[in-house]
Amino acid sequence: MAMLLKSFSVLFFLCLMLMLVTPRGWADEEPLILDNPEVFAKNKRPAVVFPHEMHMQMVDCLSCHHDYVNGQNTLDADMLEETDPAIRCAACHAGNTVVNLKDAFHQQCLGCHRQMRTSGQATAPELCGECHRR
Numbered sequence: 796m797a798m799l800l801k802s803f804s805v806l807f808f809l810c811l812m813l814m815l816v817t818p819r820g821w822a823d824e825e826p827l828i829l830d831n832p833e834v835f836a837k838n839k840r841p842a843v844v845f846p847h848e849m850h851m852q853m854v855d856c857l858s859c860h861h862d863y864v865n866g867q868n869t870l871d872a873d874m875l876e877e878t879d880p881a882i883r884c885a886a887c888h889a890g891n892t893v894v895n896l897k898d899a900f901h902q903q904c905l906g907c908h909r910q911m912r913t914s915g916q917a918t919a920p921e922l923c924g925e926c927h928r929r
C-alpha cells in the first residue's frame with residue numbers, strides 16, 4: 796500500500812512538473828482585439844476578440860492579408876510582420892474606399908464563416924453577439 800501511495804505521489808509530481816514546463820498551446824495564445832475607434836468614432840458595438848493564432852493554423856495568410864496590384868495579391872506571406880504598415884486593414888479601408896472598413900471585416904470574416912457552414916466544414920460565429928461580445 797505504501798508503495799502504491801508513493802508511486803501515486805511520484806506520478807502526481809510528474810504531472811505537476813509537466814503542466815509547469817509545457818508551453819502554452821496555440822489555443823491559449825493572446826487573441827487580437829479588433830478595435831478602430833479612430834475610424835468608428837461612435838463605436839456602437841463592443842470590440843471583437845479575434846483568435847488570430849487559431850486562424851493562422853487553419854487558413855492561408857493570404858486569404859486574409861492582401862496588397863492588390865492590378866488585381867493580383869502581391870503580398871509575401873513570409874514578410875508579414877507586426878511593423879508592416881500594410882497589415883492593418885484600416886491602412887487601406889478607412890476613409891473613402893471602395894470597400895469601407897466595416898464591410899471589409901464583415902465580408903472577410905462572415906464570408907468565410909458562412910462558407911464553412913454551407914460546405915459543412917465547420918461552424919464559426921455568424922451572429923452579431925458572437926463576435927461583438929459584451
Ligand code: HEC
Nearest residue numbers: 827847850851854855856859872875876877882883884885
Ligand atoms: C482569418 C484571417 C487571417 C489570417 C488567416 C491571418 N491573419 Fe494576420 N491578421 C488578421 C487580422 C484581421 C489582423 C488585424 C489587422 C488590423 O488590426 O487591422 C491581423 C494581424 C496580423 C499581424 C499583426 C499582429 C499584431 O500583433 O498586431 C501579423 C504580423 C499577421 N497578422 C501575420 C499573419 C501571418 C504571418 C499569417 C499566416 C501565417 C496570418 N496573419 C494569417 C487576419 C488574418
Ligand code: HEC
Nearest residue numbers: 859861862863881882883884886887893894899900902903
Ligand atoms: C495595402 C492595402 C490593403 C490592406 C492593408 C487591406 N486591404 Fe482589403 N482591399 C484592398 C484593395 C485595393 C481592395 C480592392 C477593392 C478596392 O479597391 O477597395 C481590397 C478588397 C477587400 C475586400 C473585398 C474582397 C476582396 O478580397 O477583393 C475585402 C473583404 C477586404 N479587402 C478586407 C480586408 C481586410 C479584412 C483587411 C485586413 C486583414 C484588408 N482588407 C487589408 C486593399 C487593402
Ligand code: HEC
Nearest residue numbers: 843844845846854858859903904907908911917918919920
Ligand atoms: C478563411 C476562413 C476564415 C476567415 C476569413 C475568418 N474565420 Fe473565423 N473561423 C474560421 C473557422 C473555420 C472557424 C471555426 C474553427 C473551429 O471551431 O473548428 C472560425 C472560428 C472563429 C471564432 C470562434 C473561435 C472559437 O474559439 O470557437 C471567432 C471568434 C472567429 N472565427 C472570428 C473571426 C473574425 C473576427 C474574422 C475576421 C477578422 C474571422 N474569424 C475570419 C474561419 C475563418
Ligand code: HEC
Nearest residue numbers: 829830831835838839840843897900904920921922923926
Ligand atoms: C465574424 C465576426 C463578426 C460578426 C458575426 C459581426 N461582426 Fe460586426 N464587426 C466585426 C469586426 C471584426 C469589426 C471591426 C471592429 C472594429 O474595428 O472596431 C466589426 C465592425 C462592426 C461595426 C462598426 C464598428 C462599430 O462598432 O460601430 C458595426 C456597427 C458592426 N460590426 C455591427 C455588426 C452587426 C449589427 C452584426 C450582426 C448583424 C455584426 N456586426 C456581426 C466582426 C463581426
